Amino acid sequence: MEIIIERLQEKDAAELFKFESENRSYFEKSVPNRGDEYYNIENFKIKHKELLEEQEKQESYFYLIKDQSSSIIGRINVVDIDRTKNIGHVGYRVGEIHTGKGIANKALKLLLTNISSENINKLHAKTTSINIASQKVLERNGFTRVITDDEEFVMNDQTYRFVHFVWSRT
Template sequence: MEIVIEPLRYEDAEDLFNFECKNRMFFEKMVPSRGEEYYDFDTFMIKHMKLLDEQKQGLSYFYLIKKTTGEILGRMNFVDVDQSKNLGHLGYRVGQKYAGQGIAKKALGMLMEHVKENGFTKVLAKTIDHNIASQKVLERDGFKRLETSGDEFVMLGETVKFVKYAWVID
């Protein structure tokens, strides 16, 4: 499947909201919930506008993974950017319908090319210890496992920890 990654835009709001609502239960099995209020469209729009402002300021960069037809398949975030250290933090999610099809790997490869072209030399990421698929995607794209956090938290009745990763150009 041909995909593209595109910067988040104001015009994406309605499709992105529908994507998030449709995949909520799937995502909440792998990442902490965004909270009930996130799924109210007015609240979502306030948060969407804040992300666009953060992106405009160069503090974070938000991308949508799309089919070439425009359908949203997932999203990728490059956040907490520190230009002085050439550093940012990665997060991503792919919708349930497209999980396991190599979409995350393709999109991550595209994003990492963009990151390199823009002078970033270190990208940090984390996933929960139960999310083996995400760990494999990171490792296949050159991320090195740093540690499993000693801090535990309960998600969906299970005790989980974060597994931390780094991608570094020496």
């Protein structure tokens, strides 16, 4: 499947809310819950506007992963950008019906190409210890596993740890 990534825009709010709502239970199986307030449309619109402001200030970059018909099938972001060190943190999520198709891998490759003009030289990422697919996506794109947290956390009645990765421009 061919995909593109596009920077988040104001016009994306309604479709993005639908995507997040439809995939909520799927996402919450592998990442911490965002809380019920996130799924209230009025709160979502406020958060969307805040993300656009953060992007405008170049503190973060928010991308939508889209298929050939321009439908949202995932998200990939660079957040908490430290311009003094040219470092950011990457995260991504792909809708349930699109998993297992290499979408996250392709999106991360596109992101790494896109940020080459943004002077970001290092990216950090983390995933849960059970999310082997995400760990493989990171490793395939040149990220190196650096540490697994000693501290455990409970999510969905299961105990997990975070696994941390880093990517550096060579």
